[in-house]
Each structure stands twice: as C-alpha cells, then as structure tokens.
Amino acid sequence: MDEASAAAGAGPSRVAQLPTWLINRASVLGNRLLREGFAAAGLHGYKYRLLAALEEFGPASQAALGRRSMIDRSDVVAAIDDLVDRGLVKRARDPRDGRRNVITITRAGTAKLRQLDLVVTSVQDELLAPLSSADRRELVRLLSRVVEHEPRR
C-alpha cells in the first residue's frame, strides 16, 4: 500500500495539486522534450530563440538580441560563438558604433530555423497530447495572463 500509493501519486497530496508544482512538473517535462528534440537536431534551446529573434527582428547587436530573446547578456556570447562556428549567423563589428557586434542570420541559419520549428511544433503536440485544441487555447490564455502579470520583477 505504501509503495502503491507512492508509485501512483506524484508526491504529497498537499503538493500534488499546487499550481506552482503542476507548472513546474509541466515545465520539466516540456524542457526535457525540447532538449531531446533540439539535441537530435544538434542545437540547444538558447540558440533556437536567438535564431528566431534574428529572423523576426533582423540583424541586431548582441545586447539587443539578449533582451529580445530573454537570454542573459553573458550567455549570449557563448551561444553566438557556437552559432558562428556552425555558420548559422555572422558576427561583424558595427562600423557606426564600435561597441556593437552586429549579428546577422545566414541562409543556413534560416534553413536550420525551419527545421527547428518543426521540432518545436511537434514537442507542443506531444506535451499537450491529452488536451483538445480548445483546451490548449484555454491553457495558453490562462498562462499568458499569469506571465504578463509578472509579480515583482
């Protein structure tokens, strides 16, 4: 009985129904699926967000990129280094402002982005498999309101 209830449940009932707990579990699940998917495509999560920001907003400084994709300034450096190595983006000094590196996505970069889009879409599908599309929309709506609220930031 001990072991049965332990195996079935997901921790103390006090915790199992907690919004923060459920959100965190779902996040761990989603992150795992994304990491596996990205790894199979040979990249990591940060870099998808960087490529997506580059395609959507065009060439940008590393600082601007970091803000747009919500990645810490410090972490942008290494991620861009890697993307440059893979030929997915180019880094060039801004002639008009010597402080900036202007990052531009390459053709190979946009191609890679398309490939990753497929991965991302299929992960959403896998994670939300038990939900109808109406439920999925509702979930997105609720979570959007939560994260837009941003308690103390």
Added chain:
Amino acid sequence: MDEASAAAGAGPSRVAQLPTWLINRASVLGNRLLREGFAAAGLHGYKYRLLAALEEFGPASQAALGRRSMIDRSDVVAAIDDLVDRGLVKRARDPRDGRRNVITITRAGTAKLRQLDLVVTSVQDELLAPLSSADRRELVRLLSRVVEHEPRR
C-alpha cells in the same frame, strides 16, 4: 521602435505564444517566489516537500521519502541532514532492516510545516493573482492532465 517592441514583447512572437515557453516562464516565476518565500522562512524547496511527505505518509525510509516527494536519492541525504540539524525530523536506524534509516517528523517539524504552508499558499495567490478562482481551477485541471500524461518516462 526597435527597443520599444523589445521592451514590450516577451521574445520572438514565434516563441512568445508557445505553450512550452509560457509554462517555462510561469515556472521560473513560481520558483522564484517560492525560493524567496522559503528563504524568508529559513528553508528550501526540497525540505518542504520532505516534511509534507512525512506528515502525510508517516515515518519512512529515506529511499521511500525520496520516491514520494520526487527527490533524487542522493539529494535526500543532505536535505535530511539539514532537517535533523534543525530538529525538524529525527533519524533512526530501522531495527527490522539494518539498511534503512527511519525518518520521523518532530513536533517542531510539523509546526514548521504549518508555517511553510502559509508561505506556499500566499505564493500561489501571488502567482495566480490575475486569474479568477474558476480560472485557477481550470488551470489546475488542464495542467493535471498534462503532467499525468507523462510523455515517455
């Protein structure tokens, strides 16, 4: 305009509406609130879960505790060490199975747990502030289905 749209939005639009992204953002927010709340009460997240599991299921071996509260066997050791130091739990060898340490929550432990319950409740409230109680129930319902599904585990 560049900076305005960057400041307003939460990353590339392609990403901003993604369930995995929203879930992850909400998770980061919730974890931050919980960590701050627990820190103010002088504990950490693991230990709340351990105390809650102990109160709910009664005395248990460290391995069983770890399974019930979904904490890795290795991490249980240090967490219990700390709880013992604080007098919130007791550790004793199981007379019937020399491999096991039987962990029991103390009166001080249950008192601490009550205090932490308040913290946890207020964090839920803060995180979900923008949602009505019907919305909160709906969110819990949807997320429960997602985490129960457990794609590949």
Added chain:
DNA sequence: CAAATTTCAGTTCCACTGAGATGG
C-alpha cells in the same frame, strides 16, 4: 548470489552576478 539502501563525490544545465575593457 542478487537486490535495496545509504552515502559521497562529481557532473550537467540553466540563470545569473561582478568586473574589466572598449567605445560613444
């Protein structure tokens, strides 16, 4: 012998902090 438990040491991943150097 196999299996479970406790424990230690070390790794990985993510997010962040602090500080130095360069340039506007």
Added chain:
DNA sequence: CCCATCTCAGTGAAACTGAAATTT
C-alpha cells in the same frame, strides 16, 4: 564623467550519475 556593450570568470540551485559500503 557617465553610460552601453561585449566578454570572461565564477556562483548557486536543481536534478542527476556512478560507485562504494552495508544489509537483506
């Protein structure tokens, strides 16, 4: 002088891995 940018080094939490020692 002040500020933004880029970069590096390092910190901290959470989750996990591998292996040894003990006991069933």
